[in-house]
Amino acid sequence: MKKLLMLPISLALCLTLITGCGSQAGGPSEVQPTETSGAESQAPGEETKETADISDTTDTAVRVMALKGPTAMGLVEFMNESESGAVNGNDYEFTIAASADEVTPKLVQGEADIAAVPANLASVLYNNTEGQVQVLSINTLGVLYIVDTGDTVHSAADLKGKTIYASGKGATPEYAIDYILMKNGIDPEKDVTIEWKSEHAECVAALAASEDGGIALLPQPFVTIAQTQDDRIRIALDLTEEWDMLQKDEETPSALLTGVVVARADFIEEHPETISAFMDSYKKSVDYVNGNMEEAAKLIEKFDIVPAAVAQKALPYCNITFIEGAEMKDKLSGYLSVLLEQNEKSVGGEIPADDFYYERQGN
Template sequence: MISRRRFLEVAGAGASALALAACTGSNDEQPSKPAEQPEEEPEEQAEPVPVRTTALKGPTAMGLVKFMSEVDAGNLADNGYSFQIVASPDEVTPLIAKGETDIAAVPANLASVLYNKTEKGVRVIAINTLGVLYICELGDSVQSVVDLKGKTIYASGKGSTPEYGLQYVLEKNGLVVGEDVQIEWKSEHAECVQAIATSSGDAVAMLPQPFVTTAQTQNDKIRVALDLTEEWDAVQTGDEKSSMITGVAIVRAAFADENPAAVDAFLAHYAESVDFVNDNVAEGAELVGSYDIVPAAVAEKAIPECNIVCVTGEEMKERLSGYLEVLAEQNPEAVGGAVPGDDFYYGA
């Protein structure tokens, strides 16, 4: 099994130090008493506001589960948090457009599409999931990307980010789609698994988590050969680097402008939740199952491979902007026609 890395950046606020100068009298006078400093008034606590959040079933919602459970238990009262889990990105778009949700966990490219379609009406506040795509096979013939030469890759997601991510990794390793590697597109992940099971041995499948784990429970001979997130990272050069990214959290721009303290509080809770899920996989998996995101047994095996993170600020901007540029080079419509401007990135 290949090694995997996890990235975690917790959003926080820096603290500044104050220097006080002592007052003394002239040489022929006794030192005067230090001037009394006026008592600082405590900062006014921001009034709690409703924060409506929507997430998708799958990895992009997994990092939220501890946050959600704390809210349900009544342990977080700084704002009025509420959550809903939906099955399709198509359900999120109208909620954002109508102002019926404030924060949403969505596919990375959809965040860019919404930014363009709503005339800069959303901002990205965090990367919540890095790549979840894996090359799988029945056997052990694939140890590196170049070993894919001469093979057929069965995959689903044509015309969307899985296609663009796969092509980018192949091209960066000198493989030409249609010549060195064939890609056969299927409508469902299960079809890809069935295809490699009945192939002559020169076929592999590109599958996402947690479906990889689900497939392995049905056929324990399926082997993860390549982590496409690691392969993406391996071909990055220069100072500006991108990452393969699956999901992000976005906020309505109007909500962020009116309630910056609520957005910052949300990010702090979110980061703590991601930390908990990654460090307490069994407990996190039970919460994932309890919210009907995926079954707990699948979640426990899948969480370590789902690259759940909370990356914010400048690092978020560097990684995400580079990723969106890669997508735009292959198909501008994948990002809504144009890569977003700097105002897309909250806190960067």
């Protein structure tokens, strides 16, 4: 399998195409794997298929990266378990990064094996490495919300004629809000005023300064953080729900997505059983986080993602999930198609081919 190709300089622009929901102040935190014992020994010449399968998942070092925010939250039970030793026979090294530009070079240069990244960035990576990255699963649906301070927005139609504060121009937030507006018969250029800010904090400041009530587009967990600063802020619209309503009659409905899990294609080829074991452990972790939010929030703070108090309030709105196989392909390809229509650079120029979508045998 060919080694990953270095991305062209133009990819730097594409690295901005994220929701921004995962960035918080502070550097990356790392969870180092502990030493574990290897597989039981076997007499020479007695290797069987079962032994070959076990050897693939035993003592394999797996380097995993994720971004601070919802794309990392679903991993925390998995990360916590790995501190006690190997998980399903594999040693894991987890790194939580503050931004995508920390993750991309590690993945491209073979210094990371698996990464949780923005959904559109996965497509950019695939296209710029000639297919050397595959997507394993969707791990986060949409985390974008319309909030207001005047209780004036109760449907997408209510946005007509309004001013919306937002950050993320030229990235997922812009594409998502434009799609929602246009599908509801609202021209983003003529029927609303979107004031683009450089940071989410500027949007919150603009809300606070609006005497008659302001409206903003914000991601989780920043919505929850903002609500702790201004109790007038309420969630008016969930853009994921709005997207779903628009897609419900489509033959293969897409979804508003935030994050996916990708792996290097050569690592997948060399360690198929390790990848399958990783996915099983990841799904288990996601189920734990969604079913035990109070305890999960403590782990989220432990791994320096966001404070526990924020995490516990934000988790119900972070849409953490685990979707693989055919459903993943339908939702992700549809989402990327929407982005392609608005800006082909947002997906790396074209929709990835079928080999972009990893499917486990038997699933």
